[in-house]
Amino acid sequence: MRTKGVSVYYGDKKAIDDVSIDIPSEFVTAFIGPSGCGKSTFLRTLNRMNDTIPSARVEGSIELDGEDIYSSGMDVVQLRARVGMVFQKPNPFPKSIYENIAYGPKIHGLAEGKTDLDEIVERSLKRAGLWNEVKDRLTDSGTALSGGQQQRLCIARAIAVDPEVILMDEPCSALDPIATAKIEELIDELNGRYAIIIVTHSMQQAARVSQRTAFFHLGKMVEYGRTSDIFTNPIEERTKDYITGRYG
Numbered sequence: 001m002r003t004k005g006v007s008v009y010y011g012d013k014k015a016i017d018d019v020s021i022d023i024p025s026e027f028v029t030a031f032i033g034p035s036g037c038g039k040s041t042f043l044r045t046l047n048r049m050n051d052t053i054p055s056a057r058v059e060g061s062i063e064l065d066g067e068d069i070y071s072s073g074m075d076v077v078q079l080r081a082r083v084g085m086v087f088q089k090p091n092p093f094p095k096s097i098y099e100n101i102a103y104g105p106k107i108h109g110l111a112e113g114k115t116d117l118d119e120i121v122e123r124s125l126k127r128a129g130l131w132n133e134v135k136d137r138l139t140d141s142g143t144a145l146s147g148g149q150q151q152r153l154c155i156a157r158a159i160a161v162d163p164e165v166i167l168m169d170e171p172c173s174a175l176d177p178i179a180t181a182k183i184e185e186l187i188d189e190l191n192g193r194y195a196i197i198i199v200t201h202s203m204q205q206a207a208r209v210s211q212r213t214a215f216f217h218l219g220k221m222v223e224y225g226r227t228s229d230i231f232t233n234p235i236e237e238r239t240k241d242y243i244t245g246r247y248g
């Protein structure tokens with residue numbers, strides 16, 4: 001994905017100021033920065049989730065594979081399948097585990113019949129590292145799973161519609177350390193197959209899971225580069241201050 005001069009306003013208030021970034025498909029990219037700096041706002045522009053907020057307005061251009069995602073011809077439902085999203089709080093549908101995964105492929109016409117759909121469900125759950133835990137209880141409600149399992153179910157649901165990009169907004173912040181470690185492992189396994197962009201307030205997590213990091217501050221993208229450079233050899237003073245804990 002590539003953004004050029006993206007600014008986002010809520011009413012008159014500018015929350016993102018002129019952000020241009022090239023996000024490579026072969027890496028995990030982390031967005032870091034203090035609370036309120038605009039990480040979630042910017043992430044939401046990448047699959048037009050901001051469309052659902054009436055006061056939000058986006059300027060600039062955002063391309064997916066060279067295609068302007070804000071063009072009038074863009075099918076937003078299709079876009080959100082191509083650019084999936086996983087939220088802070090796991091949000092499975094109040095439906096069975098099976099239906100949580102099958103729903104997307106059904107509405108997008110990705111399955112030819114029941115056997116096909118079963119295969120997609122199994123493959124997606126396997127890829128999300130959840131199959132062995134749920135294969136004997138596919139008819140149980142998705143909401144009956146533990147928090148960590150629910151989050152992997154949400155990742156499986158995103159995977160089921162064959163996305164190009166997966167956006168994750170602090171996907172571990174509601175999880176315990178063991179469930180967090182499982183999600184981080186999963187991100188590692190998915191790396192390369194999908195472009196992954198993860199917002200995290202944990203610098204340790206960014207360092208562990210990402211190869212590229214963008215540091216945001218007060219609505220601006222201050223610095224972007226290899227994760228190892230950002231954490232060991234940042235160029236900007238503000239990045240240095242943040243990673244050394246001078247403000248949080």
Ligand SMILES: Nc1ncnc2c1ncn2[C@@H]1O[C@H](COP(=O)(O)OP(=O)(O)O)[C@@H](O)[C@H]1O
Pocket residue numbers: 010015033034035036037038039040041042053055
């Ligand atoms: N729906 C909204 N309506 C109005 N202002 C918002 C909305 N969402 C976020 N903001 C404001 O935009 C700024 C950036 O917020 P956000 O993107 O949530 O930051 P972060 O994810 O980095 O914590 C903050 O000042 C926040 O109050």
Ligand SMILES: [Mg+2]
Pocket residue numbers: 039040041199
């Ligand atoms: Mg946020």
